[in-house]
Amino acid sequence: MPGLLLDTLNGKRGVRVPMWLMRQAGRYLPEYRALREEKGGFLDMAYDSEAACEITLQPIDRFGFDGAILFSDILIVPHAMGQHLEFLAGEGPKLSPTLIDATLDSLTSDPSRYEHIYQTVRLCRERLPEGVTMLGFAGSPWTVATYMVAGEGSRDQHDARALAYRDPGALQAIIDAIVAQTVEYLSGQIEAGAEAVQLFDSWAGSLAPDEFERWVIAPNAAITAAIRERHPDTPVIGFPKGAGEKLPAYARETGVKAVGVDETLDPAWVARELPAGMAVQGNLDPLLLLAGSAELEKRIRTILDTFADRPHVFNLGHGIDRRTPIEHVHRLIETVRGFEG
Template sequence: MQLDNDRFLRALKRQPVDRTPVWMMRQAGRYLPEYRESRKKAKDFMALCRNPELCCEVTLQPLARYPLDAAILFSDILTIPDAMGLGLRFVEGEGPVFDRPLRDAHAIEAIGVPDPEGELRYVMDAVRTIRGALGRKLPLIGFAGSPWTLATYMVEGAGGSDYANIKRMAFDTPEMLDSLLAKLSASVSLYLEAQIAAGADAAMVFDTWGGVLSPALYERFSLQPMQRIVAHLKRVAPHIPVILFTKNGGQHLERMAATGCDALGVDWTTDLSVARARVGRQVALQGNLDPISLFARPERIEAEVARVLQDFGHGPGHVFNLGHGILPQTPPEHAGAMIEAVRQLSPAYHK
């Protein structure tokens, strides 16, 4: 489909654009009052994720507010572990909790690879619904959590831990962890392939917890599973751009770029000028404004946007984004100030 605004997709392919495209990680979410109203319509968070019409409603909400260059599917990275039957719950004030965490080989052996059009059909229905509502206006980003990040939640049983259980597994029984990650690599590959078939124009893998690993453990348990996903997607949908993002992963950029992905997300702990010097000939870069900067005054936000744009410099291959997801307490008008600053300041870098 020829899109009215394909600026985001052209930037991922490092093709010329008139200005730097912009979207925000978690752009559909709790910082918007209209999202909170939609959330009230559902019984709980996962009920919201399982309702394609509400997912579409929430996905489109930031597009009605802001002149963004891409939509991203509203869902959650834990849909795959949930489909594996681990008893996912979201506890107020605590986040996700699994009633049946994976702590031994028998438990890992018992889980299977979910069918994207079976247990996870509600996600594909949401993609189809959103694609229909978007029409030709904008590209739609599909996404999944990385195998390592999903495994962390599944083994620890919750978020926000010290990663003791899964790191112990990595050191003590690495073959057992390899087995879990192999199932998750297959699951994520099929899941993203199905999102693409349903209408997603790009795919992003969120490796939220890869940055907690040593370089050797990162290579085996985080990077190699993501490389298998990239290889699968490039085989079945070579025209679809793939973005990899490891939070706190600046030291791994060269190895990430070597996976064959099209773009790397960069968080605020790595300067874009440094990242571009290291991998810019291979991939596009996405990022990397610190989300906390959106709590500052609008004039300071504009100054930070200017700094990020200058840091990347002239030419194609940059997608403006936050260095991680927008925080729930962010004033919506401050997000608007960031987006407007990108639109006003970035054309000078593309002449």
């Protein structure tokens, strides 16, 4: 039976607003920290299907969210494409060789790396409570490309943006390769049991409008069209963080079923500007959830009221902060579940 979250993503408004949180399986949970201490580094856990499944299910067991987001990372794709991937304490992920210093042709791909992720999805689908939607995901091509080009994250994505201006053909080749890989990767997740998938474009906000059209909208439209052709019943959520006024064009042109909205956007503007009937996901500020002030419940209710006339999945504007107190998450859940619009 489809769950409330899956129905909402497909455009139906139910008796209550479903919810899940980006990065809900992570470091703010003591059970996650205990397992990580036992198992080792992040990448080791992502490729350990039993551990990754346990982590995916931890927030479902604790909070009863309507969706379980796969525990993995957007950089699994470049790792499978042949870049070396490591997570360094205090520094974050590192890819090598960078595509400033090497070409795609010089990389030796290893698609078997995806199999660990597919097995995690299989295990989770077997163990999830009835009605909880299994969510897969991948990074969007622009965001993944920024890491592949520079070898690491940066505040302004300077290297990838400069390459786009200096040699757009070179960046286009990288984007096209990521699109092809992402279609196969998401298809594999869906075949393993993912019921919906999200495309994370964490660095979409760094691009000028015409560059946004080429490097964000066009690649995401290509992925969404391919997934729709192969898996017509599987909704795609697009999350172009920082898109700002470009969000309506993204919603219209990519073909996604639902749009994730970050915390910088006014919900009233989003409700007015997005296509009628399109599902919206978001958009509480993760730092407000961390702070847990008197403003928290007020803001939650404002978001719920504003999206009351369209399908709405309650979520954060980005990932939950690792310092977030558990009791604040409980307050969030109680407020959303107690809402009567």
